[in-house]
Amino acid sequence: MDSKSVISLRGITRDFQLGAQTVHVLKGIDLDIQKGEYVALMGPSGSGKSTLMNLLGCLDTPTGGSYHLAGRDVSRMDDNDLAAVRNKEIGFVFQTFNLIPRQTALQNVALPMVYAGASKEVRTERAEEVLRQVGLEDRMDHRPNQLSGGQRQRVAVARALVNTPSMILADEPTGNLDSTTSVEIMKLFDDIHKAGNTLVVVTHEEDIAQHAHRIIRLRDGVIESDTPNR
Amino acid sequence: MDSQTLTAVFKRLEASAPVVGRHTATQRIARLRALKKALLARRAEALAALKSDLNRAEPDTDLNELLPVTSSIDYVVGQLRQWMRPERHGLPITLIPGRAEVVYESKGAVLIVSPWNFPINLCLVPLVYAVAAGNSVALKPSELSPATADFLASLIAEVFPPEEVSVVLGGVEVAVGILDHPWNHIFFTGSPKIGSQVMAGAAKYLTSVTLELGGKSPVFLHPKFGPEAAGERVGWAKGLNAGQVCIAPDYALVRKDQRDAFIEGFKRGVVKHYSSSPSKNPDFCRIVHPRHWDRLDAWFQEAVAGGAEYWQVDAPNRDTCYYPLTIVWDVPEHMDLVCHEIFGPILPVKTYIETVDGLASINAQSRPLVLYLLSHDEAWSNGVIAETRAGATVVNDFYLHYMHPTLPFGGVNTSGIGKSHGLWGFREFTNARSVYRRGRWSPTMLLAPPYTDWKRKLIALVAKWL
Ligand SMILES: Nc1ncnc2c1ncn2[C@@H]1O[C@H](COP(=O)(O)OP(=O)(O)O)[C@@H](O)[C@H]1O
Ligand SMILES: [Mg+2]
Numbered sequence: 186m187d188s189k190s191v192i193s194l195r196g197i198t199r200d201f202q203l204g205a206q207t208v209h210v211l212k213g214i215d216l217d218i219q220k221g222e223y224v225a226l227m228g229p230s231g232s233g234k235s236t237l238m239n240l241l242g243c244l245d246t247p248t249g250g251s252y253h254l255a256g257r258d259v260s261r262m263d264d265n266d267l268a269a270v271r272n273k274e275i276g277f278v279f280q281t282f283n284l285i286p287r288q289t290a291l292q293n294v295a296l297p298m299v300y301a302g303a304s305k306e307v308r309t310e311r312a313e314e315v316l317r318q319v320g321l322e323d324r325m326d327h328r329p330n331q332l333s334g335g336q337r338q339r340v341a342v343a344r345a346l347v348n349t350p351s352m353i354l355a356d357e358p359t360g361n362l363d364s365t366t367s368v369e370i371m372k373l374f375d376d377i378h379k380a381g382n383t384l385v386v387v388t389h390e391e392d393i394a395q396h397a398h399r400i401i402r403l404r405d406g407v408i409e410s411d412t413p414n415r
Numbered sequence: 416m417d418s419q420t421l422t423a424v425f426k427r428l429e430a431s432a433p434v435v436g437r438h439t440a441t442q443r444i445a446r447l448r449a450l451k452k453a454l455l456a457r458r459a460e461a462l463a464a465l466k467s468d469l470n471r472a473e474p475d476t477d478l479n480e481l482l483p484v485t486s487s488i489d490y491v492v493g494q495l496r497q498w499m500r501p502e503r504h505g506l507p508i509t510l511i512p513g514r515a516e517v518v519y520e521s522k523g524a525v526l527i528v529s530p531w532n533f534p535i536n537l538c539l540v541p542l543v544y545a546v547a548a549g550n551s552v553a554l555k556p557s558e559l560s561p562a563t564a565d566f567l568a569s570l571i572a573e574v575f576p577p578e579e580v581s582v583v584l585g586g587v588e589v590a591v592g593i594l595d596h597p598w599n600h601i602f603f604t605g606s607p608k609i610g611s612q613v614m615a616g617a618a619k620y621l622t623s624v625t626l627e628l629g630g631k632s633p634v635f636l637h638p639k640f641g642p643e644a645a646g647e648r649v650g651w652a653k654g655l656n657a658g659q660v661c662i663a664p665d666y667a668l669v670r671k672d673q674r675d676a677f678i679e680g681f682k683r684g685v686v687k688h689y690s691s692s693p694s695k696n697p698d699f700c701r702i703v704h705p706r707h708w709d710r711l712d713a714w715f716q717e718a719v720a721g722g723a724e725y726w727q728v729d730a731p732n733r734d735t736c737y738y739p740l741t742i743v744w745d746v747p748e749h750m751d752l753v754c755h756e757i758f759g760p761i762l763p764v765k766t767y768i769e770t771v772d773g774l775a776s777i778n779a780q781s782r783p784l785v786l787y788l789l790s791h792d793e794a795w796s797n798g799v800i801a802e803t804r805a806g807a808t809v810v811n812d813f814y815l816h817y818m819h820p821t822l823p824f825g826g827v828n829t830s831g832i833g834k835s836h837g838l839w840g841f842r843e844f845t846n847a848r849s850v851y852r853r854g855r856w857s858p859t860m861l862l863a864p865p866y867t868d869w870k871r872k873l874i875a876l877v878a879k880w881l
Contacts, residue, residue: 239672244768264638268769277671277768280722280745285779286754300771330749337748356671361722361747 191351191383192218192241196250199236210236211247212406218385220351223378225394225414226387228403235356237403238387242275242354243267255351272301276345278355282337284329284344290316291325294343301348315343318380319373335366342373352383359393371396416585418592424581425596428524428551431578432599435551436521440496443547450539450546450574451488454481457570461535464562468534472698475656480535483818487543490820490837495547498841501850509881512854519845521549522623523599528590528613530605531557531703532659532758537604537627538567542580544835545602548844551579555593558586559703591616598622600844604661606756607781607829614832625833625843628826629756631665632783635773635799637790642673645789646680649762651688652813654740657700658760659707662785662807662814665757668773671766678726678742678764685728685740692729694737701736702759708736711759714751718763721747770795774802784830785809785816806830 199211211233218224228234239245240252243259246267252260255274259267284293295312303311316325319339329337338358345353358374359367375396378384386397394400395414402409416424438446454461461481465471471480501516525545529538538556545552554571556564568582583593594601594613597620603613604627617624636645645667652664669677685693693699702708712731719725723746728739741761746753752763767773777786786805790796796810806826807816816822823834833843853859862874 235672235675242672242768244670244672271768279671279766281748281765283766283772283776284748285775286748287779296775300769334747357745360745 189219190217190253191220191222191255192216192385193253194240194250195252197237197240197247197252198249199233199240199245200248210406211240213250214406214408216401216408216411218352218383220383221378221381223374223384223396223398224386225397225400226385226403227389227391227394227400228409230389232403233406234387234403236406238354238356238385241352241385242277243271272297273348274351276348276350276353278338278341278345278353278358280357280360282329282341282361284337284340286329289326289328290321290332290340290343293329293340294347297344297348311347312343315346316340318346318377319343333366334362335369338362338366338370339373342370342377346377346382352385353377355384355386357388358386359388359390367393416583416589416592421583421589421592422596424553424583424593425524425598427578428553428581432521432523432551435579436523436549438549440499443549444492444495446546446575446579447488447492447543450543450570451485453570453574454484454539457566460566461563464560464566465535467562468531468560469656469659469703470697470699470701471656472700475698475700476535479533479656483536484539484543486820487540487836491543491547491841494838495841498547498838509877510851512856514852516850518848518850519548519842520848522844522846523550524553525550525600525602525844526553526555526593526596526598527602528555528594528605529557531559531563532656532661534560534563535567541602541604541625541835541840544840545844546580548841550600550844553581553583553593553598555583555585555590558584558589596620600624602835602843603627610831625825625835626831627661627824627835628784628829628831629661629758630781630783630826630830631756632662632785632787632805633777633780634664634667634787634789635777636667636669636673636677637788637792637795638670638673640789640791642669642676643680643683645669646677646682647684647687648789648813649677650681650684650740653760653762654685654689654693654699655814657702657738658740658762659700659703659758660814662817663758664762664785664787664813665783666753666763666765668765668767668776671768674744674764674766678744681742681762682726682728689728689740693739694729694732694735699737702738703736705733705736707759708733708738711738711757711761714755714757715741715743715761718743718746718750718752721750723747723750723752770799774799777803781829782806782827784826787813 194214194216197214201208247260259270291312295308298308319342321339388394398414400414401411462473462476465476501518504515527541556567571580571582594616600623601617602625607628610626610628614624689699690696723743725743727741731738738760744764746763782804784806786808788796788810800808809816821837823839824836825831825834
């Protein structure tokens with residue numbers, strides 16, 4: 186295991202039980218992702234993207250193999266420890282944003298820090314900082330329904346950044362956006378990446394993946410190709 | 416019915432209210448028994464009316480319309496003498512000697528306005544409590560279930576003289592007209608939007624209201640429950656009356672990693688309980704009115720156009736008002752499907768990562784009529800119950816709180832005001848009147864002015880010690 190790896194997977198398998206039948210969905214994945222990398226995870230439907238993402242996001246644990254996240258073995262952790270790891274190390278970006286409708290952008294972004302137990306001053310200061318980073322300094326007091334789709338996705342990205350996670354995990358981040366807004370969001374991802382964040386984006390859209398610096402393609406539960414991009 | 420007729424109905428019921436209020440428990444019980452007897456005798460007509468209005472299968476009408484009425488009557492008949500008895504209360508030392516009690520007296524002339532989705536149940540169950548409480552009653556069934564409305568009018572006319580219970584038939588104008596009278600209580604079942612108008616109208620006369628409304632009732636799934644089993648059950652629950660139930664699960668809140676398995680479970684559950692082409696299943700309910708069909712389809716189309724994905728068991732058919740069971744995911748958050756009560760067979764799935772996120776999303780919406788939990792983790796369920804507000808919560812099943820005879824049924828704020836069922840239902844239709852009786856000798860006078868020196872001392876002592 187490389188000591189600079191944010192993510193280190195060795196021999197990861199994931200089986201599911203369907204009645205009497207065992208389905209082997211991930212069939213031995215080895216993967217290292219370094220701090221500051223920008224990775225796109227691609228593959229045809231059914232190839233195992235979601236299953237792998239659930240493992241990377243510490244929502245699920247593997248049947249076999251090991252997973253080190255930021256140096257800690259998370260592959261055998263119990264639910265409480267996993268939840269703590271998720272909150273500290275991972276910033277999730279949802280396709281549907283998952284914002285709280287009656288709260289302002291600032292409140293939405295500060296929410297993960299409430300769970301983390303930060304004081305009000307610290308929360309507000311940090312939330313303002315990340316909202317500035319995503320270019321929403323003049324929209325902090327707006328509610329989701331007063332924002333455009335692209336702006337809502339920016340709030341969601343800011344919320345993912347707020348706890349300074351080791352990795353941003355985005356699942357089809359542009360799925361609900363028109364193409365102009367998608368371009369805008371991908372530009373934002375580029376900026377976030379330049380600021381030193383580690384990004385893993387799951388997508389089935391080739392032009393979205395082209396923004397990443399490394400493209401990993403899954404097929405039938407194994408890595409089919411893993412290539413640098415530009 | 417024109418406004419003169421409506422006014423006449425009100426005047427008649429208002430005039431007879433004191434007489435009806437004097438009915439003894441025995442007299443009230445006799446009326447309820449007669450209602451049960453007539454309803455059962457005319458069961459075939461009830462089944463036919465529901466078939467005609469909603470394509471409701473006979474077993475569904477038996478279970479969801481007739482049984483709630485007859486079992487309410489049985490329960491009320493068994494309890495009524497006890498409920499009507501004045502309730503004696505003990506006395507604090509300052510009120511001795513004396514006697515204190517609460518008398519549950521009838522409110523007077525009351526109006527029940529009921530919807531089309533369970534047109535017998537939601538009309539007659541409130542009626543049972545209103546009659547048990549000694550009120551004269553006007554019933555306004557929904558015009559969207561016309562066959563049932565006619566049946567109810569004829570049934571009521573058979574059982575009750577018009578000065579005790581009258582049925583008012585008609586559409587929106589009739590509803591508005593009959594509401595605009597100084598009723599002693601209004602019991603409304605329907606949507607939050609109309610509920611708000613009913614309450615505004617009642618405010619004019621300071622009439623008390625019971626509002627049985629609705630809203631988006633979530634199903635919150637614990638990650639250890641098993642997403643496929645959960646999906647299967649929700650598939651069944653969403654199909655009841657084609658989702659046209661105020662306590663139907665509206666949407667599911669599922670942990671992100673379990674969404675796909677939940678969707679698979681939902682598909683399986685739908686096919687298992689309603690077949691793979693419910694459009695050909697004569698027992699599957701239709702959407703009540705093309706207007707509602709259009710609304711459902713417009714919401715669905717908006718979501719799909721916005722990038723949502725979906726599965727539908729078979730094809731919608733506007734001509735037969737058939738709408739298929741549908742599951743939708745990745746719906747953009749500002750769309751109607753995720754902002755308004757669906758009242759139809761479409762289930763959006765939302766995802767969460769941590770329980771606290773799920774709670775935040777539940778608490779960001781109006782307080783639901785029911786919060787359903789699927790969870791074998793008692794501590795988790797208790798935590799969710801403590802952190803949310805809802806009219807009711809059912810853990811690991813659907814609808815069953817409605818069947819319990821002594822649990823209060825109702826919402827909170829936008830999902831409803833006031834409670835019904837059992838003692839709660841009886842009390843909703845009564846005025847809890849406090850009666851305090853002094854004995855022949857009243858020590859109050861010892862403390863009345865003028866405040867002489869010794870009275871001042873006495874009052875100081877009382878204030879200090881009692
Ligand atoms: N809980 C599960 N039980 C059984 N099979 C599953 C489960 N989750 C995923 N699968 C199967 O694993 C395969 C990969 O699924 P998934 O990871 O969702 O792929 P992708 O996201 O690339 O479409 C699919 O064939 C899917 O049906
Ligand atoms: Mg997938």
